[in-house]
Amino acid sequence: MKNTPYTITLLGTGLIGTFYTMSLHGQRRMDRVHTVYSRSEERVKQFAGQWGIPRWTTDMAKAIQSDETQVVVIGLPNHLHLEAIRLAAEAGKAILCTKPLGRNAEEALEMLEIVEKAGVFHGYLEDLAYPAKTLKALASVKNGALGKVLWTRSREAHPGPHSDWFWNPEYSGGGAIIDMGCHCIEIGRNYIGKDIRPVEVMCWADTLVKPIEAEDNAIGLVKYANGAISQFEVSWSYRGGMDLRDEVAGTEGTLRVDHFLRTGLEMFTSVGERGYVAEKAESETGWLFPVGDEAHALGYPPMFEDMFLAMDEGRQPMETFYDGYVVNAIMDACYQSAQSKKWEPVDLKVWRGQEETARQTQFQEYDQDHYLIKEELLQDGRKKLILKEKSGGKIVQRVQDSSH
Numbered sequence: 001m002k003n004t005p006y007t008i009t010l011l012g013t014g015l016i017g018t019f020y021t022m023s024l025h026g027q028r029r030m031d032r033v034h035t036v037y038s039r040s041e042e043r044v045k046q047f048a049g050q051w052g053i054p055r056w057t058t059d060m061a062k063a064i065q066s067d068e069t070q071v072v073v074i075g076l077p078n079h080l081h082l083e084a085i086r087l088a089a090e091a092g093k094a095i096l097c098t099k100p101l102g103r104n105a106e107e108a109l110e111m112l113e114i115v116e117k118a119g120v121f122h123g124y125l126e127d128l129a130y131p132a133k134t135l136k137a138l139a140s141v142k143n144g145a146l147g148k149v150l151w152t153r154s155r156e157a158h159p160g161p162h163s164d165w166f167w168n169p170e171y172s173g174g175g176a177i178i179d180m181g182c183h184c185i186e187i188g189r190n191y192i193g194k195d196i197r198p199v200e201v202m203c204w205a206d207t208l209v210k211p212i213e214a215e216d217n218a219i220g221l222v223k224y225a226n227g228a229i230s231q232f233e234v235s236w237s238y239r240g241g242m243d244l245r246d247e248v249a250g251t252e253g254t255l256r257v258d259h260f261l262r263t264g265l266e267m268f269t270s271v272g273e274r275g276y277v278a279e280k281a282e283s284e285t286g287w288l289f290p291v292g293d294e295a296h297a298l299g300y301p302p303m304f305e306d307m308f309l310a311m312d313e314g315r316q317p318m319e320t321f322y323d324g325y326v327v328n329a330i331m332d333a334c335y336q337s338a339q340s341k342k343w344e345p346v347d348l349k350v351w352r353g354q355e356e357t358a359r360q361t362q363f364q365e366y367d368q369d370h371y372l373i374k375e376e377l378l379q380d381g382r383k384k385l386i387l388k389e390k391s392g393g394k395i396v397q398r399v400q401d402s403s404h
Contacts, residue, residue: 013044035063081107105329121311127298129299134299153233153246156242157243186319199345199346203333226358243260265292
């Protein structure tokens with residue numbers, strides 16, 4: 001197999017378009033953005049000049065239909081994803097689309113059906129599934145280091161999005177959930193297992209700070225068919241930068257990942273950085289948490305590496321439009337639950353994972369008559385055992401001295 005250089009049409013020149021181009025031109029280097037589209041002529045000219053992009057246009061169809069590009073990368077506002085995907089599929093291009101795939105599951109399912117009917121390559125650009133820390137943690141989970149995954153927690157919080165359209169739910173599809181819950185939900189799915197069906201959701205969401213018609217804070221619980229729970233926390237009113245953290249708890253271990261506020265680089269300055277510090281940083285004085293390589297910390301280069309290698313190898317990438325659809329379906333249930341104040345089912349019209357998932361509870365045996373509930377070492381060196389009798393179910397304790 002040889003690595004194929006791809007020429008790319010990039011749709012969108014906002015923050016995400018900048019991260020995408022930085023990663024595309026910097027990682028494999030042979031893949032280049034050849035044509036860039038923006039709704040603003042002033043912005044697209046400036047962007048093309050900054051990144052050495054040969055062609056620019058304010059005509060989206062023209063950008064997509066360029067004979068000189070094989071791949072369309074979509075970094076547009078959410079309400080424009082469907083139109084862009086339809087045009088790219090009709091042009092027979094490989095399509096990589098930013099998160100969230102759609103404003104809701106119905107829209108996301110239409111996009112999935114479009115690309116599968118056209119037979120074109122499709123990748124869901126869920127960058128926070130790809131940071132090196134996350135990939136390493138996922139490998140440990142898949143190797144069984146944590147045992148059976150029981151609970152995950154993913155948190156993303158910051159002062160809010162960069163662009164005006166994202167504050168309008170008509171264009172975005174919602175608030176903090178649609179913006180960041182999509183990240184957190186997919187991170188949880190990866191740890192629990194994407195073939196395990198999400199069955200129901202309980203979610204609180206409210207507008208606490210921002211004068212908008214969408215939620216600026218939310219907390220959700222996603223219950224899976226095997227009994228695992230995935231928790232997410234999102235906020236558009238968090239002060240102090242961008243808080244990105246994940247946790248996983250299993251029967252045999254736990255792990256914690258901090259992506260952005262505890263990077264190993266901390267700095268105090270009274271005079272200021274005199275420039276950009278990190279995404280969503282609110283100040284350039286005081287204690288700062290600069291990020292050494294922001295694109296890698298957020299997973300962009302390994303995400304694109306996976307996408308283009310998948311095209312080379314004729315396989316699906318780790319994240320596809322189907323994953324984007326499942327995430328949208330879970331978020332739909334979150335919005336329903338936030339209104340009803342009840343557990344709401346996840347309505348998946350298309351499910352490609354396990355049909356039946358047994359909730360297996362395997363108790364650890366201590367001896368032929370007892371299950372082990374817990375053991376701990378006391379301050380004086382003795383060991384305490386909490387046991388359950390197999391016959392009768394009585395809970396008992398035993399204390400062993402240090403010489404036992």
